[in-house]
Amino acid sequence: MQEQVGGAAAPPRRARHLLDPDNPRPAPRGAGMSLTRVQRWVASALAVTTVWHLALGLVIAAWSIEETRTVDRVGLLVVASLFGIVGVAVGLIIHRQRLFSGWLLVGLVPGAAGALWLF
Numbered sequence: 001m002q003e004q005v006g007g008a009a010a011p012p013r014r015a016r017h018l019l020d021p022d023n024p025r026p027a028p029r030g031a032g033m034s035l036t037r038v039q040r041w042v043a044s045a046l047a048v049t050t051v052w053h054l055a056l057g058l059v060i061a062a063w064s065i066e067e068t069r070t071v072d073r074v075g076l077l078v079v080a081s082l083f084g085i086v087g088v089a090v091g092l093i094i095h096r097q098r099l100f101s102g103w104l105l106v107g108l109v110p111g112a113a114g115a116l117w118l119f
Contacts (some may be wrong), residue, residue, distance in 0.1 A: 019042065044094040051087030055080040058112035073118060081111030 085107030
């Protein structure tokens with residue numbers, strides 16, 4: 001049943017969950033990231049994972065060497081750690097952060113994990 005306002009029929013009330021073309025909802029503010037920031041995250045993710053895959057390959061190479069050649073295995077684990085540090089450094093450079101920070105210690109993870117696995 002429609003109510004009458006001043007002798008004329010009032011327009012039907014629109015359900016709240018439906019879109020009202022005459023009264024659109026305001027756009028949310030501050031919900032998204034800028035294109036530059038997204039590009040930095042994508043570039044750093046690709047760079048870091050690519051370098052860390054190389055470090056993981058060196059750990060696997062150390063695993064494939066005979067157990068009697070311990071010096072060679074340790075050498076490959078050290079190189080894997082260096083590549084891990086380089087990967088983290090590349091991510092810091094892309095994000096324009098300080099290069100020498102505690103985050104570089106994360107780069108030691110491939111070599112340390114390989115040492116735990118091998119010895």
